[in-house]
Amino acid sequence: MAYFVACLLASTSHSRLLPVARASASAVAAIGLVGAAGAADLAAGELLFTQKCAACHAGGATTSFGGNNLSLKALERNGYATQAELVSLVSNGKGLMPAFGASAPPFARFDAAQLDNVAAYVLAQAAAGWK
Numbered sequence: 001m002a003y004f005v006a007c008l009l010a011s012t013s014h015s016r017l018l019p020v021a022r023a024s025a026s027a028v029a030a031i032g033l034v035g036a037a038g039a040a041d042l043a044a045g046e047l048l049f050t051q052k053c054a055a056c057h058a059g060g061a062t063t064s065f066g067g068n069n070l071s072l073k074a075l076e077r078n079g080y081a082t083q084a085e086l087v088s089l090v091s092n093g094k095g096l097m098p099a100f101g102a103s104a105p106p107f108a109r110f111d112a113a114q115l116d117n118v119a120a121y122v123l124a125q126a127a128a129g130w131k
C-alpha cells in the first residue's frame with residue numbers, strides 16, 4: 001500500500017520524487033503481475049523466504065556459496081525477473097541451490113501457492129532494492 005501512496009504522490013507533479021516513483025512503479029508492476037496470475041500472498045512469501053531461503057540469501061545476497069545474488073539487476077541479467085521464471089527457478093534449483101518443486105523431497109517441497117508467494121516476495125524485494 002505504501003508503494004501505491006508513494007506512486008500517487010509522485011505522479012502529481014512533484015518531479016523531485018521521480019526516482020522514488022520509478023522504484024515504486026517497478027515494485028507495483030511486480031505485484032500487479034502477480035495479482036493477475038492469482039493473488040500471491042506477500043506476507044506468506046516473506047515467511048517462507050525467512051524459513052527456507054534466508055540461510056543462503058539473507059537480504060537478497062547469496063552468502064557462503066557465492067554465485068548470483070537476488071538483486072533486480074542479477075535477476076534481469078540471468079532471466080529470472082518475471083513471476084513465471086522465478087517459480088521455475090525455485091522449483092528446479094540452480095547449481096548449489098536446491099530444488100523446492102516436484103523433484104524436492106516431500107519435507108522440502110513447496111506447493112504451487114507457496115512457489116507463487118515466495119517468487120512474488122523475491123520480485124517485490126528486488127524491485128525495492130531489498131531495503
Ligand code: HEC
Pocket residue numbers: 049052053054055056057062065066067068069070071074075076078080086089090094095096097098100118119122
Ligand atoms: C543452500 C543454499 C540455498 C538455499 C536454501 C536457496 N538458495 Fe537460491 N541460490 C543459491 C545459490 C548458491 C545460488 C547461485 C546459483 C548460481 O548462480 O549458479 C542461488 C541462486 C538463486 C537465484 C538466482 C539468482 C540469479 O540472479 O541468478 C534466485 C532467484 C534464488 N536463488 C532464490 C531462492 C529462493 C526464493 C530460495 C528459497 C525458496 C532459495 N533461493 C534458497 C543457494 C541457495
